[in-house]
Amino acid sequence: MGQKLQGKIAYITGASQGIGRATAIALAQEGVHVGLIARQESKLNDVVKEVEQYGVNAEIGIVDISDLEAVDQTIKNLVSRLGQPDILINNAGTATSGKLAESDPGEWKRTFDVNVFGMYHVTRSVLPYMMEDNIGDIINISSSSGLKGTSGMSAYCASKFAVQGMSESLMQEVRPYNIRVFTMNPSLVATELPFGDKLEDENDPDKYMQPEDLAEYMVAQLKLNQRIFIKQSLQWATNPF
Numbered sequence: 470m471g472q473k474l475q476g477k478i479a480y481i482t483g484a485s486q487g488i489g490r491a492t493a494i495a496l497a498q499e500g501v502h503v504g505l506i507a508r509q510e511s512k513l514n515d516v517v518k519e520v521e522q523y524g525v526n527a528e529i530g531i532v533d534i535s536d537l538e539a540v541d542q543t544i545k546n547l548v549s550r551l552g553q554p555d556i557l558i559n560n561a562g563t564a565t566s567g568k569l570a571e572s573d574p575g576e577w578k579r580t581f582d583v584n585v586f587g588m589y590h591v592t593r594s595v596l597p598y599m600m601e602d603n604i605g606d607i608i609n610i611s612s613s614s615g616l617k618g619t620s621g622m623s624a625y626c627a628s629k630f631a632v633q634g635m636s637e638s639l640m641q642e643v644r645p646y647n648i649r650v651f652t653m654n655p656s657l658v659a660t661e662l663p664f665g666d667k668l669e670d671e672n673d674p675d676k677y678m679q680p681e682d683l684a685e686y687m688v689a690q691l692k693l694n695q696r697i698f699i700k701q702s703l704q705w706a707t708n709p710f
């Protein structure tokens with residue numbers, strides 16, 4: 470038999486929009502209290518209003534996850550306002566495109582600062598609480614671009630490959646603490662990240678995976694019996710052609 474999520478506490482990075490926002494709503498519908506982390510305060514407050522409809526507690530942490538000290542402070546604040554995290558959804562991410570030869574070094578580095586160092590900072594701040602409790606769940610969102618390089622996406626692909634390595638090592642380190650590390654590798658999901666300001670015009674729900682699909686998958690993973698976890702998974706659209 471699986472487990473109920475009701476009453477647990479989840480911290481979600483990148484909760485202001487896209488997959489993170491959908492996940493916050495899906496978890497709240499299961500009775501999970503949520504700590505919502507991102508930079509855009511007004512969007513986070515909109516998500517708070519949405520999730521509070523389901524009777525859960527919600528707190529926001531406004532932070533750029535590339536800043537180690539600010540992340541540490543944000544997590545401490547969330548712990549005092551919401552409680553210690555049972556679940557961490559490492560979802561915040563950024564993407565840049567363009568051929569490596571023509572790339573902007575600052576943008577290339579920034580992609581790593583957010584996608585790799587950001588995930589490292591948040592995980593590092595959250596882990597002591599889970600290790601103290603001797604239980605926890607961490608979902609790391611990598612990408613199909615973390616398994617296969619594509620032309621014009623070197624910074625994003627390299628950062629997501631790095632997420633794979635970090636996640637695999639972390640998974641091995643924390644299993645003895647009953648902490649499950651799930652790594653997800655979605656292909657294209659209809660959010661601003663791939664579509665930018667063309668999202669509304671180009672989103673075709675019959676063709677593309679939606680943020681809610683990923684959220685539903687995460688909830689299902691978290692409900693698995695404590696003795697099992699999905700180390701790696703790939704999410705593909707059935708017929709995007």
Ligand SMILES: NC(=O)c1ccc[n+]([C@@H]2O[C@H](COP(=O)([O-])OP(=O)(O)OC[C@H]3O[C@@H](n4cnc5c(N)ncnc54)[C@H](OP(=O)(O)O)[C@@H]3O)[C@@H](O)[C@H]2O)c1
Pocket residue numbers: 482483484485486487488489506507508509510512532533534535560561562563583587610611612613654655656657658659660661662663
């Ligand atoms: N959409 C896809 O096709 C796809 C496919 C595979 C994997 N993914 C991965 O899925 C994750 C979520 O992406 P999405 O598609 O939902 O994109 P999105 O709509 O652009 O959302 C990205 C989220 O990350 C947050 N974020 C970005 N930089 C941040 C920073 N420095 N500090 C804190 N928060 C930051 C953003 O919030 P603020 O702007 O408020 O900070 C936003 O909430 C990413 O890791 C992405 O790489 C997406």
